[in-house]
Amino acid sequence: MADSKKAELFKNLDADTSKSYAQIEQAKRWISGLRDGSPAVEAELRQYRNRGK
Numbered sequence: 001m002a003d004s005k006k007a008e009l010f011k012n013l014d015a016d017t018s019k020s021y022a023q024i025e026q027a028k029r030w031i032s033g034l035r036d037g038s039p040a041v042e043a044e045l046r047q048y049r050n051r052g053k
Contacts, residue, residue, distance in 0.1 A: 033041025 030041055030045060
């Protein structure tokens with residue numbers, strides 16, 4: 001495999017990994033906010049849930 005192709009694959013992997021970590025951190029923030037009864041987090045989750053409809 002050419003080095004440029006390898007570099008591109010690793011770049012894509014890094015981007016996917018960063019996106020996954022960001023999603024995990026978002027989920028942690030939502031869980032923490034729900035535990036604390038945060039109305040802002042509840043509103044954000046409602047908006048997120050309704051976005052797919």
